Amino acid sequence: MKRISVGVFKLTSCSGCINELIYALVKHPELLKLIDVKYFTELQDVNALTELNVAIVEGSCVREEHEGILKKIRGLSEVLISMGTCATLGGVQSLRVGVDVSEVKKYVYLNPEYVDAYNDVKAVGELIQVDLSLRGCPVNGDALASIIKKIVIGGWPLEVYESLCADCKRAGIECVVVAKGTPCLGPIVSAGCGALCPSFGRGCYGCYGVKDKDLDPEKIFEMEKALGRLGLSKDDFYSLLKGYSMSLVKSLKI
Amino acid sequence: MMSMMYEGSIRDVGKLLSLLSSLLNLKVIGLRYVNKSLSYGELNSIDEAPLNVEDVQAPSSYKLVEEGASGRFRHSFPSLKYFLYPPVQDVLYIGRDFSSREAKVDLGDVALFGIKPCDLHSMKVFDGILMNRDPYYTSARSSIKIVVVEECVKPSKVCFCGSLGTGPWASDGFDVAFARLSNSVVFKPGSSIGSDLLKRLNVKRASDETMYEYREAMDNALKSTKALPELTALNNALEKSMGSGELWTKVSRKCVGCSNCNMVCPTCFCTEFFDEVELDESAVRLRKWHGCLSYSYGLVAGGHFRPKLYMRYRHFILHKFLFYPNQVGLIGCVGCGRCITWCPLGVDIRETLWEVFKSVS
Numbered sequence: 001m002k003r004i005s006v007g008v009f010k011l012t013s014c015s016g017c018i019n020e021l022i023y024a025l026v027k028h029p030e031l032l033k034l035i036d037v038k039y040f041t042e043l044q045d046v047n048a049l050t051e052l053n054v055a056i057v058e059g060s061c062v063r064e065e066h067e068g069i070l071k072k073i074r075g076l077s078e079v080l081i082s083m084g085t086c087a088t089l090g091g092v093q094s095l096r097v098g099v100d101v102s103e104v105k106k107y108v109y110l111n112p113e114y115v116d117a118y119n120d121v122k123a124v125g126e127l128i129q130v131d132l133s134l135r136g137c138p139v140n141g142d143a144l145a146s147i148i149k150k151i152v153i154g155g156w157p158l159e160v161y162e163s164l165c166a167d168c169k170r171a172g173i174e175c176v177v178v179a180k181g182t183p184c185l186g187p188i189v190s191a192g193c194g195a196l197c198p199s200f201g202r203g204c205y206g207c208y209g210v211k212d213k214d215l216d217p218e219k220i221f222e223m224e225k226a227l228g229r230l231g232l233s234k235d236d237f238y239s240l241l242k243g244y245s246m247s248l249v250k251s252l253k254i
Numbered sequence: 255m256m257s258m259m260y261e262g263s264i265r266d267v268g269k270l271l272s273l274l275s276s277l278l279n280l281k282v283i284g285l286r287y288v289n290k291s292l293s294y295g296e297l298n299s300i301d302e303a304p305l306n307v308e309d310v311q312a313p314s315s316y317k318l319v320e321e322g323a324s325g326r327f328r329h330s331f332p333s334l335k336y337f338l339y340p341p342v343q344d345v346l347y348i349g350r351d352f353s354s355r356e357a358k359v360d361l362g363d364v365a366l367f368g369i370k371p372c373d374l375h376s377m378k379v380f381d382g383i384l385m386n387r388d389p390y391y392t393s394a395r396s397s398i399k400i401v402v403v404e405e406c407v408k409p410s411k412v413c414f415c416g417s418l419g420t421g422p423w424a425s426d427g428f429d430v431a432f433a434r435l436s437n438s439v440v441f442k443p444g445s446s447i448g449s450d451l452l453k454r455l456n457v458k459r460a461s462d463e464t465m466y467e468y469r470e471a472m473d474n475a476l477k478s479t480k481a482l483p484e485l486t487a488l489n490n491a492l493e494k495s496m497g498s499g500e501l502w503t504k505v506s507r508k509c510v511g512c513s514n515c516n517m518v519c520p521t522c523f524c525t526e527f528f529d530e531v532e533l534d535e536s537a538v539r540l541r542k543w544h545g546c547l548s549y550s551y552g553l554v555a556g557g558h559f560r561p562k563l564y565m566r567y568r569h570f571i572l573h574k575f576l577f578y579p580n581q582v583g584l585i586g587c588v589g590c591g592r593c594i595t596w597c598p599l600g601v602d603i604r605e606t607l608w609e610v611f612k613s614v615s
Contacts, residue, residue, distance in 0.1 A: 030533055031533075034533065146530070146531075149531055149532070149533055150531055152533070153531065153533065153535060155531060158526075158528060159550075160526060160544075160548075160550045161548060161549035161550045161553075162513060162544070162545070162548035162549070162550060163510070163511065163512035163513060163548070165512040165513060165514045165517070165598070166512075166513050166517060166543070166544070166545060166548060169331070169341070169513075169514060169517030169518065169543075170341035170342060170517065170542060170543055171341070172293065172332060172336065172341070174316075174330075174331065175316075175331065175514070175596055175598065177314070177598040178314055178315060178316045178595060178596050178598060179316045179317070179318075181315075184598070186512065186598070187510050187512035187514070187598050187599065188510050188512070211511075211549070213511075213549035214510065214511040214549055214563045215510065215511075218507065219509075219510050219563075222507070222508045222510065222599055223510055223599070226314070226598060226599050226600065
């Protein structure tokens with residue numbers, strides 16, 4: 001088996017997905033023998049920006065510099081994977097979109113002038129072509145390991161578009177909306193986490209992002225109404241969508 | 255419906271359950287209510303059966319009530335398919351040389367206890383589609399040696415079996431059916447083994463008063479579960495409605511394609527196949543339930559059969575009412591109402607069917 005060259009890059013994000021990737025490599029050490037890590041600043045000291053079989057990008061794009069970096073990585077890599085909700089959809093930093101960033105910076109940083117960010121927050125796919133998107137805040141480490149395995153042996157994962165509810169029902173979890181009256185975004189959110197929050201009796205808050213198929217503003221409105229009846233305010237509902245599904249909020253014009 | 259009937263008490267129901275394991279050596283499977291939680295599993299005694307709780311069901315709402323409960327339990331979201339056709343199942347084990355070995359299903363010898371007539375009927379639908387075609391279902395189904403049904407004296411607000419002839423009583427395909435009345439329990443044998451079992455209980459021929467109460471209860475239950483237009487007219491309307499994208503967009507306006515209805519439906523049987531590949535290039539092929547409301551359903555290389563959500567919602571309804579009859583001679587809907595209760599958006603199949611019926615007829 002030929003070793004594949006891999007680079008892992010980070011834009012604006014919390015490194016949670018990179019941690020998941022490291023945990024996955026620790027859990028499956030055999031994978032390390034099959035990948036040749038060229039660039040991964042969290043894992044090694046010496047890194048080279050060179051041609052890659054696979055580039056994995058964490059984080060969203062918040063300044064001009066990022067756009068250049070992304071285009072450069074795209075040019076160097078055969079396959080590019082957006083890892084996690086920030087890279088795929090924008091991530092929680094998107095909550096500031098719509099407000100002047102120079103205002104927002106003042107509330108957080110003592111020296112806001114050091115922070116270089118533009119007003120928008122862009123998902124990787126808004127700037128360059130992405131071959132595979134993995135959602136999750138953070139991503140599911142087992143899914144990540146399975147994908148790397150498949151790519152190493154020359155395969156490709158099967159992408160299934162379904163709601164979190166499908167995973168929830170298959171796991172035999174009683175629906176928190178129906179049986180407890182707990183607001184849960186599951187019906188409009190992509191599956192992938194294995195219904196983690198509902199398995200603890202909590203509602204899904206949508207960290208895998210809203211589904212990118214089937215939904216339009218009217219359907220989203222139906223969901224907002226249904227959860228409104230259970231006490232989730234309109235503001236909270238749309239904040240959750242903005243925080244975890246920004247690029248879809250933009251394209252659906254919600 | 256009118257074979258010889260017997261009457262006894264709830265103790266006889268308990269005795270019947272213990273006979274299944276002690277006399278027939280069967281593993282008794284049913285819904286267990288233990289530590290306030292409900293799931294399919296092995297029933298060790300009648301105390302584990304949900305006899306003293308009530309499920310209060312309405313569109314998008316389910317409550318299990320203990321206090322002040324009438325003791326009329328119908329069902330929860332897990333249908334028999336969790337047992338007979340599990341959500342995730344190994345299918346093949348594949349070696350790196352592409353040799354393959356089929357996964358085996360071995361459930362032992364099983365008695366199903368306390369299932370409702372709608373679920374009994376769903377097994378008939380599954381049999382028509384999967385028996386002797388799907389080896390995993392066939393072997394799970396063949397492990398069932400005895401079926402004990404509880405007839406529905408008081409159906410819930412979402413039940414509509416009366417419209418489909420799938421309840422509230424059991425007609426065939428069971429060994430013993432029982433119904434709990436106000437002061438007694440009536441028993442009905444459905445097979446010769448069922449008759450033999452009843453002879454071992456302390457039951458007597460049902461009195462005229464008991465039979466009157468039973469018939470009246472069943473009659474009321476039937477009336478309360480008639481909630482659809484007349485079936486032939488309904489099916490004609492569905493046939494006519496097929497090409498109207500506008501109508502189906504309208505009736506599916508609340509649907510977000512979450513596939514909860516598929517997952518809780520006792521007759522939905524679609525799956526997607528996955529390969530879990532190891533680095534030594536061996537693999538496990540497994541299948542998972544996959545709902546026709548999900549976008550991936552109908553997605554094939556080069557295109558999509560039903561790219562719009564209304565098309566998939568329409569397919570869900572039409573498959574149950576128009577296509578199953580062609581496939582297996584039975585309507586695919588058993589009227590259990592699970593899809594109504596467990597839809598988080600409150601989509602009600604009865605409303606859909608009436609809406610289509612009214613706008614086409």
